[in-house]
Amino acid sequence: MKKYLLTFLLIISINQLFAQCTVSLLGVTNSGCDNQSGQITLLADSGTAPYTFYFPTNTNSNSGSYTISSLTAGVYSFFTIDASGDTCSGATTATVLPISASPLSVTYNLIYPSCFSCNDGSIIASVFGGSPPYSFWWSNGVTTPTASNLLSGAYTFDAVDGNGCVVNDTIYLYPGHHSITGTVYWDLNGNGLIDSTDIGLNGQQILLTPSMQIAYTNQNGNYLLNDTIGNYTVEYSAIGNFSIAGGPASYNIVLNSDTTGFDFLIMPDTFYHEMTSSITAPLARCNQVGGIITSIQNIGTYLDSFTVELTLDTNLVYNSSYPAGTVNGQTITYSFANLVPGQTINILTYCLFPAAGSVFEINGIVNQFDPAGVIVNQNILHFTNTVRCAYDPNDKSAFPLGVGVDSAVVMDQELLYQIRFQNTGNDTAFNVFVMDTLDAGLNPQSMQLVGTSHPCTVERMNNNILKFNFDNILLPDSNIDEASSHGYILFHIRGSSSNVDPMPVNNTAYIYFDQNAPVVTNTTMRTFSNNLVSGIRDLKRSIDFSIQPMPVTDHARVIINSNETGNHEILIYDLLGKKNFIADKFVGNEYLLNTEKLSKGVYIVQITNVKTSESGNLKLIKQ
Numbered sequence: 001m002k003k004y005l006l007t008f009l010l011i012i013s014i015n016q017l018f019a020q021c022t023v024s025l026l027g028v029t030n031s032g033c034d035n036q037s038g039q040i041t042l043l044a045d046s047g048t049a050p051y052t053f054y055f056p057t058n059t060n061s062n063s064g065s066y067t068i069s070s071l072t073a074g075v076y077s078f079f080t081i082d083a084s085g086d087t088c089s090g091a092t093t094a095t096v097l098p099i100s101a102s103p104l105s106v107t108y109n110l111i112y113p114s115c116f117s118c119n120d121g122s123i124i125a126s127v128f129g130g131s132p133p134y135s136f137w138w139s140n141g142v143t144t145p146t147a148s149n150l151l152s153g154a155y156t157f158d159a160v161d162g163n164g165c166v167v168n169d170t171i172y173l174y175p176g177h178h179s180i181t182g183t184v185y186w187d188l189n190g191n192g193l194i195d196s197t198d199i200g201l202n203g204q205q206i207l208l209t210p211s212m213q214i215a216y217t218n219q220n221g222n223y224l225l226n227d228t229i230g231n232y233t234v235e236y237s238a239i240g241n242f243s244i245a246g247g248p249a250s251y252n253i254v255l256n257s258d259t260t261g262f263d264f265l266i267m268p269d270t271f272y273h274e275m276t277s278s279i280t281a282p283l284a285r286c287n288q289v290g291g292i293i294t295s296i297q298n299i300g301t302y303l304d305s306f307t308v309e310l311t312l313d314t315n316l317v318y319n320s321s322y323p324a325g326t327v328n329g330q331t332i333t334y335s336f337a338n339l340v341p342g343q344t345i346n347i348l349t350y351c352l353f354p355a356a357g358s359v360f361e362i363n364g365i366v367n368q369f370d371p372a373g374v375i376v377n378q379n380i381l382h383f384t385n386t387v388r389c390a391y392d393p394n395d396k397s398a399f400p401l402g403v404g405v406d407s408a409v410v411m412d413q414e415l416l417y418q419i420r421f422q423n424t425g426n427d428t429a430f431n432v433f434v435m436d437t438l439d440a441g442l443n444p445q446s447m448q449l450v451g452t453s454h455p456c457t458v459e460r461m462n463n464n465i466l467k468f469n470f471d472n473i474l475l476p477d478s479n480i481d482e483a484s485s486h487g488y489i490l491f492h493i494r495g496s497s498s499n500v501d502p503m504p505v506n507n508t509a510y511i512y513f514d515q516n517a518p519v520v521t522n523t524t525m526r527t528f529s530n531n532l533v534s535g536i537r538d539l540k541r542s543i544d545f546s547i548q549p550m551p552v553t554d555h556a557r558v559i560i561n562s563n564e565t566g567n568h569e570i571l572i573y574d575l576l577g578k579k580n581f582i583a584d585k586f587v588g589n590e591y592l593l594n595t596e597k598l599s600k601g602v603y604i605v606q607i608t609n610v611k612t613s614e615s616g617n618l619k620l621i622k623q
């Protein structure tokens with residue numbers, strides 16, 4: 001009995017010793033909708049673990065089971081070796097099939113609207129490949145292949161086949177037009193090439209000739225132009241202190257279909273620190289929570305950081321903010337690092353507004369820091385308004401309010417325009433666009449978009465017509481969702497350098513909701529004039545001087561950069577034109593200024609030659 005048992009065990013041991021490993025195919029998954037999601041799963045056994053699986057692009061060792069993923073459709077060959085060096089028998093090939101015989105694809109036939117406000121456009125989608133049945137969805141709610149009665153604008157389309165594969169496209173539909181798109185990059189590493197280190201810049205101008213359209217880049221540096229079939233030149237239109245750093249400065253194109261890839265690479269010509277900032281409260285309604293918008297924009301040529309200190313009136317109850325800030329009583333502080341040139345930050349501070357007729361004030365301090373953390377600029381912000389319970393939801397306003405019946409502001413005053421709109425209809429607004437014809441007294445080149453409530457593209461046509469496009473905004477009507485039915489536009493602009501004194505400027509906006517006739521806003525009026533504004537001197541410099549150090553603490557040296565030896569007088573004004581301090585007259589070209597009694601903030605220092613009446617002005621920052 002022992003003899004037979006020993007023989008049996010010996011036979012088993014010998015069979016195991018000389019057994020050859022085998023590989024079996026556990027499963028194969030098709031390549032999926034993207035044709036790169038296929039999988040092959042293998043199982044090796046009967047040999048000596050671990051097993052090594054050899055694919056053309058991959059090698060893996062494990063105890064027996066192995067799955068290789070991200071495969072396109074095709075035939076794959078492989079082999080497997082166990083730890084003893086034996087090649088396993090069994091499966092050596094596997095076929096990954098496509099999810100369908102041909103990929104899902106869509107072509108489009110476009111019928112363009114006959115005018116910008118006409119709703120006679122249509123898009124016909126033809127779907128090929130994939131696996132029927134198909135389903136369709138347009139951004140205006142249509143669920144058939146054809147979308148009709150369309151205004152000009154951008155429309156998104158989804159086609160889904162029986163396997164769940166999706167094709168998604170954006171179609172630009174403008175009157176007889178095709179789209180031209182591209183990006184403006186800041187050559188951050190200075191190598192003259194567009195690469196991964198470069199950053200898209202906001203607020204850059206692109207000119208299309210001969211139609212003379214101008215498009216502005218968004219926060220990602222992207223721009224959009226539209227025009228009819230023909231020959232065009234697309235060129236970078238320099239603003240500020242940027243110019244082409246490498247690559248084309250312009251493109252000559254034959255426009256006969258939507259086209260893209262016309263990118264520009266730019267660098268600063270000079271380096272400086274500058275910013276613009278503002279406060280407004282577009283939705284200050286009685287006994288309701290509404291938003292205060294504080295906007296800051298880096299209009300210099302450095303990567304700078306900013307802090308914003310916002311102080312609310314005592315009759316405002318803080319609710320929340322986006323982005324989050326540090327709250328200390330009625331003061332909220334925000335910090336932002338490394339804003340690129342042209343970048344805008346919009347802070348939404350929500351608070352409960354008081355009863356109708358209440359007057360509220362909001363004050364702010366914005367500090368701009370260079371890369372070393374030194375304050376290089378400071379803006380003082382002030383906003384006041386009266387709470388109302390009812391108002392026209394589609395209106396236009398301008399800040400500052402101005403002085404007197406003429407709403408006068410100084411000649412070089414930067415204006416902040418605010419356009420508000422609300423869908424008060426009985427259905428969702430799929431597309432909204434706003435037309436704004438600038439007065440001849442405004443400089444179109446100085447327009448800077450501060451912020452919008454929803455994603456928006458901006459065009460400038462015929463030099464002085466601004467068009468703000470809210471494509472696929474899906475703005476709900478006020479009966480369904482009152483809080484979400486509002487939108488707004490904020491932009492800065494200056495007067496024309498050729499303006500006479502005084503120069504009144506009027507401005508009106510036209511708001512289009514889908515196929516409806518435009519809603520016409522009120523007309524705002526401001527008058528550029530140094531003569532009509534009392535208490536603020538002419539800020540044109542004729543005496544050149546400097547203040548050291550800057551910012552100042554308790555004392556500063558005022559140095560006239562010339563050999564003047566006459567009598568001079570120093571005046572200090574705050575930014576509202578209030579005279580804060582009068583120094584004794586001094587003789588010569590240097591004066592030690594005592595600033596101990598000045599509060600923190602920004603002031604205008606004015607030096608006047610008593611004999612000649614020549615004067616000069618300079619900004620002073622008190623820390």
